Amino acid sequence: MKNKFLTLNSVAGPAAFLLCLACVAARAQTFDQLAPTPQMGWNSWNKFQGQVSEQLIRETADAMATNGMKDAGYQYVNIDDLWQAASRDESGNLLADRARFPSGIKKLADYVHSKGLKLGIYSDAGAKTCGGRPGSLNYEEQDAKAYAVWGVDYLKYDWCNTQGLQAPAAYKKMSDALRATGRPILFSLCEWGNSKPWLWGKGVGQSWRTTGDIYASFDQVQNHPGYKDYGVLPILDMQEGLRKYAGPGHWNDPDMLEVGNGMSVNEDRAHFTMWCMLAAPLITGNDLRHMNPETLKILTDKEVIALNQDKLGIEALKYSATDGVEVWFKPLANDAWAVCFLNRNKDPHKIAFDWNSEKVTDDVSNRETKFDTTAYRLRDLWQKQDLGTTKTPLNAQVPGHDVLAVRLEKM
Numbered sequence: 244m245k246n247k248f249l250t251l252n253s254v255a256g257p258a259a260f261l262l263c264l265a266c267v268a269a270r271a272q273t274f275d276q277l278a279p280t281p282q283m284g285w286n287s288w289n290k291f292q293g294q295v296s297e298q299l300i301r302e303t304a305d306a307m308a309t310n311g312m313k314d315a316g317y318q319y320v321n322i323d324d325l326w327q328a329a330s331r332d333e334s335g336n337l338l339a340d341r342a343r344f345p346s347g348i349k350k351l352a353d354y355v356h357s358k359g360l361k362l363g364i365y366s367d368a369g370a371k372t373c374g375g376r377p378g379s380l381n382y383e384e385q386d387a388k389a390y391a392v393w394g395v396d397y398l399k400y401d402w403c404n405t406q407g408l409q410a411p412a413a414y415k416k417m418s419d420a421l422r423a424t425g426r427p428i429l430f431s432l433c434e435w436g437n438s439k440p441w442l443w444g445k446g447v448g449q450s451w452r453t454t455g456d457i458y459a460s461f462d463q464v465q466n467h468p469g470y471k472d473y474g475v476l477p478i479l480d481m482q483e484g485l486r487k488y489a490g491p492g493h494w495n496d497p498d499m500l501e502v503g504n505g506m507s508v509n510e511d512r513a514h515f516t517m518w519c520m521l522a523a524p525l526i527t528g529n530d531l532r533h534m535n536p537e538t539l540k541i542l543t544d545k546e547v548i549a550l551n552q553d554k555l556g557i558e559a560l561k562y563s564a565t566d567g568v569e570v571w572f573k574p575l576a577n578d579a580w581a582v583c584f585l586n587r588n589k590d591p592h593k594i595a596f597d598w599n600s601e602k603v604t605d606d607v608s609n610r611e612t613k614f615d616t617t618a619y620r621l622r623d624l625w626q627k628q629d630l631g632t633t634k635t636p637l638n639a640q641v642p643g644h645d646v647l648a649v650r651l652e653k654m
């Protein structure tokens with residue numbers, strides 16, 4: 244009997260070990276492939292802050308599944324802060340706020356999944372979240388297991404109340420805990436760029452916030468005691484130098500979208516287009532249940548979203564800036580390019596862009612334009628019209644706080 248056991252064990256041992264190595268490798272692969280292109284979805288914070296409930300999440304999932312957003316690629320319905328009860332139970336388990344989420348998170352995840360969508364949730368690396376609810380410090384494994392059991396697909400992990408913690412280690416701890424559950428859970432680092440997460444976030448999570456919080460303003464910064472909120476252009480300016488750190492599976496996150504939250508249509512269009520040019524996660528932040536047609540049109544434009552979801556995953560580079568008009572180039576698959584003229588001025592601005600006297604050299608993607616020898620067809624992505632070719636100069640007018648977004652396809 245003893246011998247038999249020994250024999251079986253000595254055969255099964257190496258086999259099990261190899262199998263285990265294979266399953267670890269497969270798991271690592273699954274995690275690395277969670278966001279081959281920037282994630283797309285919705286999050287409750289920008290519009291609703293603490294006013295989250297299962298009803299809101301259900302209705303948002305209903306809207307996303309039927310209003311064209313799911314079809315355009317949006318997938319995640321994410322609950323931000325204040326979904327939790329004020330404290331853990333006596334065994335340390337996280338609980339959902341009973342009044343707001345009476346059916347619990349598992350039922351909610353089932354519902355969101357039944358719509359062909361995925362559910363995201365929020366926690367914090369400190370002892371408390373920014374909203375003062377229980378954070379995951381010292382409960383990383385227990386919380387990760389709970390998310391997996393509930394069927395959560397996405398975790399946004401914040402950085403409030405983390406005095407004395409080192410961000411790389413704190414995020415790695417939760418990353419490891421999520422992986423250990425075996426459930427593919429996209430990990431979105433929300434550390435506001437404090438410890439340069441672009442230097443260490445790859446392999447830890449699929450995206451990292453690069454700045455403090457956005458708010459629905461085009462060009463302003465709002466001061467609060469101890470922190471600031473940033474409008475679209477200030478956040479855009481803070482992306483300088485970061486494009487080389489992003490790529491398939493690991494994205495710079497300039498924060499969630501404010502489209503539909505009070506800026507003008509032109510500003511919303513410029514904001515959305517630039518987030519697409521930046522290959523940013525497209526996490527909408529408005530009320531999906533009640534949007535005007537212009538907002539929906541912006542959020543679901545497939546040609547503009549295609550820039551964001553381009554499989555090369557290369558962020559746009561700022562090529563020039565003159566009189567408040569910036570020209571951004573984004574290398575796309577199949578030798579195509581996107582070009583975005585961003586008018587930061589309030590007033591309309593005329594542009595005259597003679598392709599033949601311009602040359603883009605991109606050290607990050609090793610791509611360059613050769614407009615003198617290679618001609619491209621131009622497509623105005625928002626107006627849905629062809630604009631001729633790069634053989635002749637482009638003359639156009641860009642409205643104030645707006646963009647002209649053009650796709651260049653090789654002829």
Ligand code: GLA
Pocket residue numbers: 288323324372373374401433455456
């Ligand atoms: C921080 C984050 C926001 C949001 C709030 C919630 O400010 O940066 O995106 O999650 O916390 O309290």
